[in-house]
Amino acid sequence: MRSSRVWLVIAALVGATLLALAQQAPSPEEEVARQKKLILEQSGILPGELYAAQGEDLFKKKRGPNNVSLEGCDFGLGAGKTEGAYAELPRYFADTNRVEDLDTRIVTCMVSLQGFKAADIKRSDVVAIAAYVASKSNGRPVKVRLDDVKEVAVYAMGKQLWYTRAGAQDFSCAVCHETNGGKRIRLQRLALVQADKVASHWPAYRFSNDQLWTMEDRIRGCYKQTRVTEPNYYSDAIIALSLYMSVAANGADVDAPGFVR
Numbered sequence: 001m002r003s004s005r006v007w008l009v010i011a012a013l014v015g016a017t018l019l020a021l022a023q024q025a026p027s028p029e030e031e032v033a034r035q036k037k038l039i040l041e042q043s044g045i046l047p048g049e050l051y052a053a054q055g056e057d058l059f060k061k062k063r064g065p066n067n068v069s070l071e072g073c074d075f076g077l078g079a080g081k082t083e084g085a086y087a088e089l090p091r092y093f094a095d096t097n098r099v100e101d102l103d104t105r106i107v108t109c110m111v112s113l114q115g116f117k118a119a120d121i122k123r124s125d126v127v128a129i130a131a132y133v134a135s136k137s138n139g140r141p142v143k144v145r146l147d148d149v150k151e152v153a154v155y156a157m158g159k160q161l162w163y164t165r166a167g168a169q170d171f172s173c174a175v176c177h178e179t180n181g182g183k184r185i186r187l188q189r190l191a192l193v194q195a196d197k198v199a200s201h202w203p204a205y206r207f208s209n210d211q212l213w214t215m216e217d218r219i220r221g222c223y224k225q226t227r228v229t230e231p232n233y234y235s236d237a238i239i240a241l242s243l244y245m246s247v248a249a250n251g252a253d254v255d256a257p258g259f260v261r
């Protein structure tokens with residue numbers, strides 16, 4: 001009798017301690033909100049906005065061998081139209097006869113308008129410009145269509161890649177982001193990429209490594225994480241996966257640059 005009462009007391013104490021610990025440890029979502037608030041309090045501006053401002057400078061400045069700005073770049077809605085353009089990317093472009101995502105289109109214009117050699121283009125410039133152009137779609141719903149036959153084909157390729165298992169651990173995107181999506185591994189919650197419509201908040205600032213990543217970096221990061229050789233920047237494989245995830249994000253409001261772990 002006595003010992004069972006002792007056990008009850010111990011169980012109650014352990015229970016209370018576990019509850020206190022659980023209450024202390026913030027959920028991944030709470031941690032993101034807390035970090036965001038902290039940075040805003042300390043500097044009054046979110047890092048993503050700093051990248052976008054830097055991108056705006058690069059976008060409007062006359063640069064490259066041709067000494068012109070990127071203001072004449074066609075992101076799909078006509079030359080010079082950036083408002084709402086990102087919400088409809090990736091899409092097919094007749095001038096390159098290719099489906100392009102935001103990063104790839106920026107590179108295309110840096111080459112064709114400004115005269116840069118593709119090999120000389122700094123990745124950090126592309127990222128900053130992407131942050132700026134994406135921010136011009138904020139508040140608009142993602143609206144990525146599959147009108148052109150090339151778009152249909154690239155989407156099919158993206159879907160196939162999404163389910164392809166690779167690497168020593170035999171992982172696919174779907175294993176982590178569908179089958180196990182919503183679960184936590186350590187401090188991270190595995191995103192349900194399609195259901196959560198996450199493509200709408202990329203490019204995003206990652207406070208865990210103090211970097212701005214576009215969707216291209218995010219995709220490459222996930223390949224690297226599973227020790228599978230990552231596809232090159234601006235490659236069809238990356239664009240295909242991006243198109244596949246963007247179609248799933250249709251209807252969600254663009255919020256870019258986002259703020260993530």
Ligand code: HEC
Nearest residue numbers: 171172173176188190191193198218219222223226241261
């Ligand atoms: C081993 C599990 C794993 C695999 C496989 C994996 N990912 Fe991820 N992915 C993660 C983790 C973990 C994060 C969150 C990282 C963080 O918090 O910094 C993430 C984040 C993401 C995000 C951002 C989610 C958000 O909330 O915005 C996207 C998009 C994504 N992955 C796409 C992919 C694609 C595409 C593939 C296949 C090429 C892939 N992932 C394969 C684990 C995985």
